Amino acid sequence: MRRVRPIAVMVAAGVLAVACGSATSTGGGGGTSNNGKVGGKLLIDNESGSTWTCQFNPFNPSVNITSIGFVYEPLEFVNILQTNPDGTPKVTPWLATGSSWSNAFTTLTMTIRSGVKWSDGSPFTANDVLYTFNALKADPALDLNALWAVDSGPLTSVALQGSDQVVFTFNAPAQSYFYYVADQTPIVPQHIWGSLDQSKLDTYADTSPVGTGPYLMSNCSQDNIKYLRNTSYWKSKPGHPVPQVAEVDYPAFLSNTSANLYLAQGQAQWGAQYIPNIQSYYISKSPSTRHYWFPPTLNVSLFPNLTNPLLGNLAVRQAIAMAIDRSQVSQRGESGYEPAANQTGIVLPTYKAWYDKSLDTLTYNPSKAEQTLQAAGFTKGSNGVYANAQGQQLSFTIKSISGYTDWDASLQVITQELKAVGIQVTVEDEDSTPYTNDTQGGNFQLAYGEMPVAGPGPYYELRPMLFSGSIGSTNYERYRSASTDALFNQYSGASPTQQLDIIHQISAVMAQDLPVIPVTEGVDWYQYDTTSFGGWPTPSNPYAQPPVWATPDNGVVLTQLYPVS
C-alpha cells in the first residue's frame, strides 16, 4: 500500500476535537480457537490511495499486498513480533515443513510439504519452489530482496535434493537472509508461470492468480476485490475448516477520511488506519467490541548529516539528543499513539529481548545540553543561537515529508525544544520522491524519517541505517565505521547468543556516537471489531503483524479468524 499519513484534508475527519488517548490497547478478544463454523463477510479497511489495478503479480511491489497471504504463500512464517526465549524470531512452517542450516550457515535445506494443491487442482511440489527462486534469477526485476549473487546478494544456487527438499547455497553465512527466503518470497506455480516469457515475468499481469493460499480471488473491479474461501485449502481438516471466514472484501479507499468514516460506521471489521482522536471517533461508538493495538516496529529518528562539519561534531549531536524531550514529542506530536524512542535504537516493547538497559543512559536534560555545547567551545550569540569559534551558527534545516502532519507536529515540538538550548532549526517539507532522493543522496542537514521496512529483530533496522555499504541508499546520515561494519558482517554467521552480543555492541555505538537520534517509535496502525469475528492478533497474543498490508502475516490472520455468531 501507499505509505500514507494523515493529509491536509483533515477538517473532514473532525480533527477539530481535542486529541487524547493512550497507545495501549483497550484489551479484548484474545485466543485463536477454531469453532468449526464457516461463514460471514469480512471487510478490510485500509487507504490504498489509488483504485485497484486488478493485477495480482506477487512480485509487483505496487500490487502484491492484494495477492500475498490471500492467494500466494511463502515457505515459512517468521513473526517479527514474537521471539523465542533466546531472542530469535518465532518461525512457523508453512509450505515447507521445516528447514535447517549447515556448513556454517551457507547451506539452507528446506523440506517441502506434500499434499498441498494449487487452486486449479495441480499438485504443489518442490519443483515449484525451485522454479520460483530460479525465476528471480532469470528476471532480476523480480528479485525484490536482492537474494541472488548477480543482484549483489549471497545466493549462488538452488537445487533439488531427493523429491521433497530444496537446497539453497550461499557464498557467505546468510542467516539474516532466512527471513527473505522463507517468509518474503511467495511461491508461484511452475505449470503456469513456466510457460510465460521468463525475462518479462515482472510485467505479467496475473489477473486470475492461481495459488496455494486460503482465499481465491473471485471478482475484482477498480473499487473492490472480492475473495472467497478456498474450499480445498490444505490446512482444512474434517471438523476443522480453514479458513472460516467465507468472504473477504477489500475496497479501494482513496482517502484516509473515507476509510476512517467507513470504519467508524462499523461497516468494516479489520482496519489499518491512522485515526486522529481514535477514542471518540472510533472506539466510543462500541467500546465493548472495538479495539486497537499499535505495535511499534521502527524508530522515527532525526538523521544528522555527518558530512556536515557542525553535525559531524559529537558534542552537537549530544546536545540535540539531550535537548529533545521524547515523551513530549510522543504526546504532543503523535497524540501518544507513537511511543517515545530510546537512544540505543531498540524498538520497545517489540524487541525487548535485544534491549540492554545499562546502555540507555541518555535522558532529557536541556541544561546539560548547553553545558556540552559550551565545553566544546560553542558560545551563545546575541540572537540566542550557539556558534563555534569561526562564527558558524548551530542553525540547520530539517527535511521531512509533506503531508505527514503528525511528523510536522512532532517537528514543531522538536524545534521549540532545540531553540530553548540555542540550536535553531527550520523544517522543510518535500514530496516523498524528492525527499527519498535527498536523504539517500545526502542532500540535507538534518532529516526526519524512518527506515523503509522492519524485520525480525533490530538488526533489520540498524544495518540499513548504519552499515557503510548502505550509504547512497538507507544510511542517510552517512555513518562510516569499520568496527560497526565488522559487527554487521559477523551477524549472519553468529549463534543466537553472539547475535545478542553484536546487537548490544551496536546499541552501544548508537548510545555513544549518536549517528542517528531516535525520537519516537513508528507503529502499525490496526483496529478490529469483534462483533462478527474472533481470533484477532492482540498484545497478549501477537501471533502476526496485524495490519492487513503486512504480508504474509495477513495470510496468518486470515486463517485464524472465525465467525462468532
Add this chain to the structure above:
Amino acid sequence: MRYVTRRVGLFVITLWAALTVNFIIPRVMPGNEATAVLATFRDVNPAALHALQIEFGVNVHQNLIVTYLQYIANCFTGQFGLTAQRVPVLTEIAGKLPWTLALVGITTIIAFAIGTLVGVVSAWRRGGRLDGILPPMLFIVATFPVFFVGLLLLYVFAVTLNWLPLSSNYSIGATPSLSLSFLGDVLTHALLPGLSLVIVTAGLWIYSMRNNMITTLAEDYVKMGRAKGLPSWRIMTDYAARNAILPNLTGFAMQLGYVLGGSILVEYTFSYPGLGYLFYTSTTDHDLPLMQALFLVYTLAVLVCVLVADLVTAGLDPRTRDA
C-alpha cells in the same frame, strides 16, 4: 479559408511545442521511477532498488534525441507503455476519463448556462435588484480557490449535516449498472464536487456576459430595434444577447483549460477517481509514462477546444473570416 488554414497551422505548432515541453518537464523533476516506488509503497525492502531500476530501465542510457523521436511517434500511435503499477497507460486513462468528462462537462455547461442567463438578465435590468446581488456575489466567490469552496461544502454538507457522501464516485460495494438506484448514487456523489466547480466558474461567465451585453445594448441597431417597437424580450435575445455571446463562446473553450485544472483540485479534495486524481497520483508517484500521457490528454483537450471555438466563431461572425 485563409483564416482556417492559419488557425490549423497555429494549432499544429502549439501542439508540437506542448509535446516538447511535456517531454522535458518530467525529465527535470528530481528522482526516478525506481526511487518513487520505494518512496511510495510500504513494506518494500530497500534492496529492491536494484530490481526496480532494471524494471523501469532507470540506468539504461539512451540518446535523448532518439528517445524524443520515439516519444513523438508514440504520441501519434497512442503507445504510452505501462504505468508504474504495470497497467497499460491507455487502459488506466480510459477507466477514469468518463468520470471526469461527465463531471467537468456537465458542470461547465451548467455554469455556462447559469452565468450567461444571469449575465443577460442583469445587464438588461441594469441597477435592478438581481443586478445588485447576484453578479457581485458570484464574482467574489469566483476568486476563491476551488479546493477551498470544496472543503467548505464538504464540512457543511458531508461532515456536519451528513447529507451527502464524503468522497469517491459511488458507494463502496455498489455494482456499476444503468439502474436508477446506481445512477442516483453516482449523482449524490457528484453533487458536491460539481457544485464547487459551478460556484467558482459561474461568476466569470456572468461578468463577461454582463459586460458584453452592456456594450451591445449601446449599439445603434439595438436603439433601432427599440425605435421600431420590437418586444423587449426579442431585443434582449435576438439583438443583444446573440451578439454579446460571441466572445463567451471563445471563452467557453478557454475556460475548459481552467476547469480541467480545477478538476484536479476538486477530484483530489473529494477523492473522486477521475483523470484529475490520476494526474495527482501520477505526479507524486513520479509515474513518467502516465504523467506524459495525461499531460497530452489535457493539452489536446484545450487545444482542440480552442480550435473548434475559432472555427465556430468564424462561422458565426463573418468579420473574422476576412481578418
